[in-house]
Amino acid sequence: MLPSGARMLKVAAGLLAAALVALLLDWYSPSGPPQQLLQGRSFAPEPAPGAEANNLFWLVQVSDLHISQFRGPSRSSDFEKFCTETIDIIQPALVLVTGDLTDAKAKDDIGSDQIEVEWQTYQTVLKRSKVMEKTKWIDIKGNHDSFNIPSLDSVKNYYRKYSAWHKDGSFHYIHHTSFGKYSFICADATLVPGPKRPFNFFGILNANQMEELSLLATESHDSNHTIWFGHYPTSTIISPSPGIRMVMRSATAYLCGHLHTLGGLMPVLHTQHHHGTLELELGDWKNNRKFRILAFDHDLFSFADVNFEEWPVVLVTNPKPSLYSSSAHEPLQRILHSTHIRILAFSPSPIKCVKVSIDGIHLGEAFQVSGPLYVLKWSPQSYSQGFHQINVTVQDDTGKSTTQHHSFTMEENLSLKFGLLSSWILLADHYIWVRVVFALMVIIQIAFLIIFRYLGRPLLKGPLTRAMQTSLSLHILSKTNFFYYFFLLLSLYTVLGPWFIGEMIDGHMGACFSFGIIVDGHFFQGSLTFLIGILQVMFFNIPLMAYLCWCLLLRCQGNCFGSHLYNVKRYHSVPVHLTMVVLFFWQVYSCFFLLQTYGAMAFFLSPLRTWIVGLTLFVVYRSWTMKSSTLRIFTAQMKNNQSS
Incomplete structure (x- = not known):
């Protein structure tokens, strides 16, 4: 038997360890923002998603192209196919390319330098595919695009010469629609001057850059939604107080790349900040050929991470997944007032059928309204309590099919938790x-x-x-x-x-x-x-x-x-x-x-x-x-x- 004092010490240590674990689980597995921290906007329940093809637009994100002179020649050829065929099929209003456009690594895979041929290859793909005539193309720098650059005015800063956007630093782009405006804010944390690898793996924002980003955030307050994007996840950005996450707290989501699914160990790296902002790291194009489709449907935000040339591509915009919902940034009550389930379906071949079921009960086949939008009448009041799972199977004329499923709920007090490991990777400083x-x-x-x-x-x-x-x-x-x-x-x-x-x-x-x-x-x-x-x-x-x-x-x-x-x-x-x-x-x-x-x-x-x-x-x-x-x-x- 242990002495009573030792037993008490052991119990106290156990309680302390349990409290620390609970704190970590609560902090790094957010199930949604603490309501006392949020000052959410007030949203009208209307317009609610219905059968019309209105109040809807979608965009595409791709990251970490790593176009190289020495490795992976299919990166650029597949990317050209993406710009010609995939973009033609999806027809996004906007494309965000979130950094590492080129590889900038020497033939020995150790040294690093800006290689003009890689940038010329990237620009050739853009021009030959005429992708900039089809959509708004915004490409930003990553750490590889900043290797071995002494200054922004240097002749080695090929980003200024060969990219589509050309402009260094953070900026605010506004996408205007008939139903409102949508802000896209770039947080450029690349180092200037840019040292050789590997010492710019972390991004850095100084006080002046943080002040600039705060002003950009203020400019976006009257937008329907604000999306921030950058190359680095916030966990790999060094920033002065109050920190980058606090500055972007009014954003619906932050889109980034850089971590490349950690070599396949973490194929999904998503989480939510404690102020409600989603952080969505996207797997790389370099080895995994990943890209993302995002949509705003009646100001409900949804997205799908997909693989190149895997068709059909399916995105259910209503009802949206509860895991990725934020009452502070979205009019979630519109789901309860909606009259139709809404689905975006893309394929190079005509869509043959779109089958919908909820909780294992087949509801019917959605019909095409316009373009990729398919809808099916439903009664959301039947699902007003608890969690429910929607399954959507899309099949095209070639026989290829894709099934997307997720959980949704109408109750704002119910939530799901993000994975502890992915949240720690994205939320820990x-x-x-x-x-x-x-x-x-x-x-x-x-x-x-x-x-x-x-x-x-x-x-x-x-x-x-x-x-x-x-x-x-x-x-x-x-x-x-x-x-x-x-x-x-x-x-x-x-x-x-x-x-x-x-x-x-x-x-x-x-x-x-x-x-x-x-x-x-x-x-x-x-x-x-x-x-x-x-x-x-x-x-x-x-x-x-x-x-x-x-x-x-x-x-x-x-x-x-x-x-x-x-x-x-x-x-x-x-x-x-x-x-x-x-x-x-x-x-x-x-x-x-x-x-x-x-x-x-x-x-x-x-x-x-x-x-x-x-x-x-x-x-x-x-x-x-x-x-x-x-x-x-x-x-x-x-x-x-x-x-x-």
């Missing part, structure tokens, strides 16, 4: 937690060094357990001046840098620190640098320290470098050496990456990469050869313990 983790790892390593440095030597009695051996090895390393000061300085230097000095942009010198990069007189605060720092500490600094602790312990047990392979069980020693060799070659590869990315100067002026490779070999050699009073004392102490 990742540049903050990587700073915290990096700082904690370095502090813990330094704390171990200092604590064991000033702890008294342990008294050895009897056989050494694993815990005793670990403690003893830390004592040996920390009390040996050479190794103590080496790891203390290594830890401090990892924090304070500079990691390397070189051409962050061709012809422009800069320096990389854990807390940010300096390039051509501009400072960009740390983001990805902290993540790289975490990897450096986790996979090299700490393992090297642990490895040397183990080597010094073996020495004090009377082993030399060759003899320990026979005196110590090989299945213990060989894996330890092999692990350290693998991590050492990882460090060597990082030097090669530095050389290929930033050139010879950065390679030679890199204490944390190139220099540490040589120093590692030296300190490992010293661990097996150096003679010191500390090592003699511990060796004698261990011999006495073995003899007794």
